Amino acid sequence: MVVLAKHVEHIAVRATGIISGLATVLVMLAPSQAFALPAFARQTGQNCVACHAGGQFPELTPYGRMFKMTGYTIGERSVPLSVMGVLSYAKVNDTSKSDDPAADFQKNGAPMFATGSVFLAGKVTDNIGVFIQNTYDNYASQSAEGRFKGHSSADNMDIRYADHFIGNDRDLVLGLSVNNNPSVPDPWSSAAAWMQYVPGASPTSHQFADGPYPGYGAGSNLAGVNVYGYWNKTIYAEVGTYRTANQAFSFMSAGIPNGGTTHLDGNNNPYWRFAYSREWGPHNLMIGTSGMNAHVYDDPTDTSDPNSLSHIKNVGIDAQYQYLLDPHTVTAQIAYMKQKQNYSVNSVAVAASPYFLADGVTPVATPNDSDTTNTLRAKLSYIYQAKYGGSLAFFNVTGTTNTRNQSSGYDNSPGSGLITTNDPNATGITSTRVGGNLSGSPATRGWTYEAFWIPVQYVRVGAQYTTYSKFNGAADNYDGFGRNAKDNNTLRLYVWAAY
Amino acid sequence: MEYKQIILVAGLVALGTGCANVERSRDLANPSVPGKVLAEQVCSNCHGIDGNSKSPNIPRLAGQQPGYLTNQLNNFRAKQRTDPDGSINMWGISRHLTDAQITGIADYFSKQKPQSNASTADPGLLAAGKEIFEKGVPEQNVIACSACHGPKAQGIDAFPRLANQHANYIVKQLTVFRDTQGRPGTPMEAISHPLTGANEEAVAAYLQAFPD
Numbered sequence: 001m002v003v004l005a006k007h008v009e010h011i012a013v014r015a016t017g018i019i020s021g022l023a024t025v026l027v028m029l030a031p032s033q034a035f036a037l038p039a040f041a042r043q044t045g046q047n048c049v050a051c052h053a054g055g056q057f058p059e060l061t062p063y064g065r066m067f068k069m070t071g072y073t074i075g076e077r078s079v080p081l082s083v084m085g086v087l088s089y090a091k092v093n094d095t096s097k098s099d100d101p102a103a104d105f106q107k108n109g110a111p112m113f114a115t116g117s118v119f120l121a122g123k124v125t126d127n128i129g130v131f132i133q134n135t136y137d138n139y140a141s142q143s144a145e146g147r148f149k150g151h152s153s154a155d156n157m158d159i160r161y162a163d164h165f166i167g168n169d170r171d172l173v174l175g176l177s178v179n180n181n182p183s184v185p186d187p188w189s190s191a192a193a194w195m196q197y198v199p200g201a202s203p204t205s206h207q208f209a210d211g212p213y214p215g216y217g218a219g220s221n222l223a224g225v226n227v228y229g230y231w232n233k234t235i236y237a238e239v240g241t242y243r244t245a246n247q248a249f250s251f252m253s254a255g256i257p258n259g260g261t262t263h264l265d266g267n268n269n270p271y272w273r274f275a276y277s278r279e280w281g282p283h284n285l286m287i288g289t290s291g292m293n294a295h296v297y298d299d300p301t302d303t304s305d306p307n308s309l310s311h312i313k314n315v316g317i318d319a320q321y322q323y324l325l326d327p328h329t330v331t332a333q334i335a336y337m338k339q340k341q342n343y344s345v346n347s348v349a350v351a352a353s354p355y356f357l358a359d360g361v362t363p364v365a366t367p368n369d370s371d372t373t374n375t376l377r378a379k380l381s382y383i384y385q386a387k388y389g390g391s392l393a394f395f396n397v398t399g400t401t402n403t404r405n406q407s408s409g410y411d412n413s414p415g416s417g418l419i420t421t422n423d424p425n426a427t428g429i430t431s432t433r434v435g436g437n438l439s440g441s442p443a444t445r446g447w448t449y450e451a452f453w454i455p456v457q458y459v460r461v462g463a464q465y466t467t468y469s470k471f472n473g474a475a476d477n478y479d480g481f482g483r484n485a486k487d488n489n490t491l492r493l494y495v496w497a498a499y
Numbered sequence: 500m501e502y503k504q505i506i507l508v509a510g511l512v513a514l515g516t517g518c519a520n521v522e523r524s525r526d527l528a529n530p531s532v533p534g535k536v537l538a539e540q541v542c543s544n545c546h547g548i549d550g551n552s553k554s555p556n557i558p559r560l561a562g563q564q565p566g567y568l569t570n571q572l573n574n575f576r577a578k579q580r581t582d583p584d585g586s587i588n589m590w591g592i593s594r595h596l597t598d599a600q601i602t603g604i605a606d607y608f609s610k611q612k613p614q615s616n617a618s619t620a621d622p623g624l625l626a627a628g629k630e631i632f633e634k635g636v637p638e639q640n641v642i643a644c645s646a647c648h649g650p651k652a653q654g655i656d657a658f659p660r661l662a663n664q665h666a667n668y669i670v671k672q673l674t675v676f677r678d679t680q681g682r683p684g685t686p687m688e689a690i691s692h693p694l695t696g697a698n699e700e701a702v703a704a705y706l707q708a709f710p711d
Contacts, residue, residue: 045591066544076528126520
């Protein structure tokens, strides 16, 4: 074993080598059958590409969307378990502008087992089916000595009841979903929960891999009940409401400490989603809108004070186009999310930015009581023979500038202000390197380029390169320590496998 | 808040009871579900409720000959049709169908009304396709399609209806017949052998646009 370990270590010198090597091992270990692998494929007996466009996950074909909307009940009951794992490697463009590169860019340039998931997924009855994911993050936390510790916690969960009514002039799917993440029940992949297909990893070297996505400010690991209908494969409507995933719903945030979950006010945090879809020839199109209105406690461990509730409103529009004609799969997605957050009364009362202007004398502007952000993501992908693919994505975040959101700034050192991490003049004011925000603006913009290979249907090997032209409000010196947006450009290689 | 847990569990149990919903079941391993129900609840998701599928990747089944449909479902179930579309999409889903369910599914789709299939093929291509369909290509020893599939391409028993079928699907199947052993036991293997790519494109375009 020691010899083997040394051999592997030797291979690991070049990350591309180990990743392609692992891919080869996975391919060799895999059975030769072309179907019947993860839980849903075992249930229907079909190949993954029947439901997943071009074999890419999680994007669904029109049939895959019907499979989901009819409650994962097509097929026959089988072993409802699947597993998924991600090996990952990330390298950040520039790690020099950091006091502590080992902490700011953990595992930079080091291949690693990033995450693994276990799924309980499949048909339960003629009307009930489940999709329950639990994810193990190998780098969830660090000990005082800096050693990483892994941890498992609840990931996406979707428990459904659905029926499908068919008549001469009627095709109506009606369903109910109990889920833990707004938009998880959604069948289209321009929805917030599904646009990002490869999970990231915790170490800070991965923080810049791929850019931001449109999402809901209330976050995930909530508990929601949604009802939905899909009429004549044309009109989709879904409404629901969310609450804190505690008490009877605590399994939906299992593994996450109380202080790490979002706590909502009561049961009335509504979510809605409407979409129009059309299919013609090899083309299909969806245009939709969605939104959520949530009241979130500042401190998840203290829900006693209504003045500690902030109010987050999300409204989004999204669209997805697919061209599916063997051997080609083309997908275009666009999603835009506007978020307005009114900060809590308590938060507004105590909010005063600690920072000063460069003179070290004049305080920065008083923080605003609310913020608005606009997140746009557009993605175009092409896959040939469900094997070779590439994608190009653009992301752009804009929003209000607010001194509340600064995590870097000048202190009031004698003479003139300083931006420091170690506070040499004991002003009590420090700044954040690398992840810091000097401007108070969330503006971030860039592109992600990706090429991938699907050697067999449940293994995917990919290379992503993400470039930033703006980060945390600036192209240059966004953290106050001279770090530029392009320094965050990141190469990421991954091997994804499921069984 | 113990009562909330009780309500949740009771609700799930209530939803789960009476779980055999045979009239609208999507269970492919329950022999008591009628073929018509499976046609509506499962097959229709790709082939269309009325059998007029929209995607050219998926064959139209409306008005198809029940004998042909039964044969194909039997072949899928027995894994004898090995063309990629058949094995990827149809093997698993047909693996536990009963003979009665197969008959029911075939009956359902054979009774659906075929709709016209919009075509943008140019008139020259359609004319060439018509010629092949009606007269074959004598100089290549290709017989007329209409000899077996009927003058209106409506099919006869085990010979499938071809009228209004997606051109892309027809070309794909002709390629399977000509180049592989993926669909054994059909005279098409020999018949398609002399066809050129241009022949196939023309006759497929004509069949998709087939005039009423």
